[in-house]
Amino acid sequence: MAAPAAPLPQAPGPATALEAFHLPRDRGQRLCVLRTPRGAAPRGALLHVPAFGEEMNKSRRMVALQSQALAQAGWAVLQLDLDGCGDSSGDLADAGWDGWVDDVCAAAGWLRERSGHAPVLWGQRTGCLLAAQAADRLGVATDLLFWQPVVNGQTALTQFLRLKAAAVLQDGQGKAVMDGLRSTLAAGGTVEVAGYCLPAAVANGLGRAMLAPPAAANTAARLAWIEVSSRPQATLSPAAEQALGRWRGAGWQAAGQVVEGPGFWQTTEIEDAPALLPATLAALAFTPAPAPAAEGAA
């Protein structure tokens, strides 16, 4: 088990402690940041599984704010930079989707030992795909918290690859660029997109990923699904409702909601979604959803 580094100089809050350390892995090490309530045993633990690329960068502030709020409410919260991402060792070009799932499992195991609680896996965007696969690999009932989940990894991969075609989209040359990227990845190569060297081992894993409940036996647990929309009184999309239905069908207690705020993982400027902070805290009570209204009810 990695020894935590000394707390960072800046004050993380009146009642919390912050530790940054490297979690050793089979290859290299992963930067981890742990926030815990000070002077009290944590009431539970969460492991944050980040979004990919620029979505992760744009979300760092909200994730830090949420982690701090959670720690102040008594949770132990571990943030993890995956292999080749953020401040972890290695290059993205040498990483792989399957290795990322293992990173999540390893960090979950570390957090479980450290906190005394089986951690909730808190995924954001494509991190939700990793969290669901990690829950399956862990093979035990693992509660999940999803921020703006990506349901279809292929869509997310396409959206990322489009960054390469961005400069030529208006010339109608997008398809030629996209075809080139896809054939290089299909052949096992690495593509350079917006400064990221994306290897086939990551792209193909992402491209195949569909958000689904773990298939392993006895893994059904509780799922809180939170989306953020700037539209007032926004409701979950039909695709999200269908996805939640699938999780419930697999024996999960699953609840979804939309909070009002900007799509901060995608906005040009770094934006805050303050409503997300209390909503996430409340969602971790995993209160069972009320029974569906009868047909024709208002």
Added chain:
Amino acid sequence: MNVLHEVLNMLDEVLSLGGRAASFTRETALLGAVPELDSMAVVSVIAMLEERFGIAVADDDIDGQTFATVGSLVDFVSDRLSG
């Protein structure tokens, strides 16, 4: 669903326009006229369109006209919604 209204809301949010999109009309020029709409922002807008409207934008769907004006973008979305 008022597609124009939804598209303007989405543009304002993705481009961090701070409410400027409220004054846009179908005739408002986008690409080349709205400085926040650079080629990277176009990719973010397409992704948000896909997620907000539940449409899939194919690799050859976008051309020089799609983002020319608010109207051309609204027509693009409406077309995908009915397709």
